[in-house]
Amino acid sequence: MQKQALEGLKVIGFTYAGVGNRVLRTLAEYGATVVIVESITRPNNLRLAGPFKDDIRGINRSGYFAYSNHNKYSIALNIKHPRSVEVTKRLVSWTDILVENFAPGAIARWNLSYEDVKKINPSIIMVSLSSQGQTGPHSLMPGYGPNIQGLSGFVHLTGWPDRGPDLVDRSYPDFIAPRFGLVAILAALDHRRRTGKGQYIDISEYENCVQFLTPVMLNYTVNRVIQTRKGNKSPYAAPHGAYRCSGDDRWCVITVLTDAQWEAFCRAIGNPAWTNELRFSTLLGRKKCEDELDQLVEQWTVNHTAEKVMTTMQEVGVPAGVVRGCEDTYENCPQLEHRQYFTRLNHEEMGEYPYPRASYILSKTPAQLRMPAPGLGEHTEYVCKELLSMPEGEFVSLLLDEVFE
Numbered sequence: 001m002q003k004q005a006l007e008g009l010k011v012i013g014f015t016y017a018g019v020g021n022r023v024l025r026t027l028a029e030y031g032a033t034v035v036i037v038e039s040i041t042r043p044n045n046l047r048l049a050g051p052f053k054d055d056i057r058g059i060n061r062s063g064y065f066a067y068s069n070h071n072k073y074s075i076a077l078n079i080k081h082p083r084s085v086e087v088t089k090r091l092v093s094w095t096d097i098l099v100e101n102f103a104p105g106a107i108a109r110w111n112l113s114y115e116d117v118k119k120i121n122p123s124i125i126m127v128s129l130s131s132q133g134q135t136g137p138h139s140l141m142p143g144y145g146p147n148i149q150g151l152s153g154f155v156h157l158t159g160w161p162d163r164g165p166d167l168v169d170r171s172y173p174d175f176i177a178p179r180f181g182l183v184a185i186l187a188a189l190d191h192r193r194r195t196g197k198g199q200y201i202d203i204s205e206y207e208n209c210v211q212f213l214t215p216v217m218l219n220y221t222v223n224r225v226i227q228t229r230k231g232n233k234s235p236y237a238a239p240h241g242a243y244r245c246s247g248d249d250r251w252c253v254i255t256v257l258t259d260a261q262w263e264a265f266c267r268a269i270g271n272p273a274w275t276n277e278l279r280f281s282t283l284l285g286r287k288k289c290e291d292e293l294d295q296l297v298e299q300w301t302v303n304h305t306a307e308k309v310m311t312t313m314q315e316v317g318v319p320a321g322v323v324r325g326c327e328d329t330y331e332n333c334p335q336l337e338h339r340q341y342f343t344r345l346n347h348e349e350m351g352e353y354p355y356p357r358a359s360y361i362l363s364k365t366p367a368q369l370r371m372p373a374p375g376l377g378e379h380t381e382y383v384c385k386e387l388l389s390m391p392e393g394e395f396v397s398l399l400l401d402e403v404f405e
Contacts, residue, residue: 004031005365009189010387011097012037013072014079014112017045017144018174019129019205020101021068023181026358027097028071029367035073035091035383038376040405041080047376053350059376060349066373070345070355075384076377079110081403088112090388092120097185101129103142114200124198125188129177133204143205145171152209157216160231173205180208238286239265242323243298245306251323252301252309259283264316269300330354343369348378380404 009032013024021036021044028034038044046065053061077084088110092098098117100107107113107128114126128134131143132151146167149155159166184201192198219225232241234255242251256262259282266275274296279285286293301309306322313320322328329336336342339361342354357367384390384398398404 003365004368005362007031009033009097010095011035011099012091012095014098014100014102014107015044016042016102018068018171019177020099021046021065022174022178023099023127023129023185024072025068025070026178026182026367027185029358029369030362030365031368032097033073033387034071035075035095035379035387036069036374037077037079037088037091038074039076039078040376041078043376053353058349060347063350063353066347066350066353067356069373070369071371072374073379073383073387074374074377075380076404077380078403078405081401083398083401083403085111086394086398087384087388087403089120090384090390092117092124094388095121095124096189097125097127099127099129099181104128104130104134104139118198122198123192123196125185125192125201126198127181127185127201127203129181129203129205131204132206134202145169145173148173148205148209151206153213153216154209157213157227157229159229161229163229165229173209176208176212177203177205233290235287236283238283238290239293239297241294241297243294243301243309245301245309246304247306250306252306252313253321253323254297254301254309254313255319256286257319261318262286265313265318268312268316268318272300345369345372347372348375377404 006027009027011024011027011032011034013020013034013036015021015024015036024034024036036044040059043059044065046068047059047062049062049064050057051063052058053063075087077087079088092112098112100112108116114128117124117126130139131148132138132141143151149168149172150165152173154168154172155165158168181201181203184203188199188201216227219227234240237255237257239254239256242253244250245252254265256265262280262283269275274280279289280293304312310320310322324333330342340357341359342356344352344354347353353372355369355372357369361367381395384395385392
């Protein structure tokens, strides 16, 4: 079997919610041995989030949890049990990287702060992902995706100008931070390779979001313009939006950025009389009467399927794309099928489940999806005995003391 990019790397995760699990997911896909530490007394909250297989709730039936946790081992450990320290010390000694995403201060109460763990393993790399970072006046403020979207300003920008703000989705920052986290981890690994020293990585989801608003902030600092909700409109394009097509709830997005694209668009729809009006001949003119323009465009799109609108536009060089639903993406996308984006693995309780791989392919060391998401504590014995080399007697003693729960 082909050697993977991160093969031999050992990682443990004290990860309660989405963001930490997604950092671990990519490490695991590229060959790292990843162990997640869980407890039935306080399970990962993704296990409690739907959708559930066959709409039957269960600790091991969450599709949301499965999405982020393939290729990982799960050890059940009651971190509040006095004897859990015997296991955590072994885990810290064994690992190269520790990832946690509890609120600042929580991990320290379990004697797992960076200062604590580097005494056990001086070369360890520790990653903390939190709402607003580990320091500062608001660092102790807990938060989830919607809170951080609001704080960063995303919610002020999304939605329609005549309505209230809209969330991007319930956990949007959790899809941003892992990308930054992985880059930081790889940099820290390179530093350790050269110096033998580990380090601490403090990731703020809030800051991850704010950096994406640089153009908006520049417009404010330079021009004192406060950008707000614009719906589907863009200052650089017209037409620009999602247009209704024939069929039930079918849409296609069209973007016309240049006058050359506008001329191509007009030819593609048969040059109806309104396209020859002088007011539509320039981007500035089209922007001035954009609402009317959108209605005219939709008078054409509504008579064609979304797929026909997309191909007609793309053939003449106008950017366009079908608005896909879940069924289209999972079952009817030849592009994703060709690139083998989904790998179907058999989960012990949920049956066959389509696991998505990382959205990039390394030509020499591609991601491999080997194991389905684990049941809670499924690999406790394996982790203790095989990975940590724990003697049988010690494992049984801890088991009888109910440390593994």
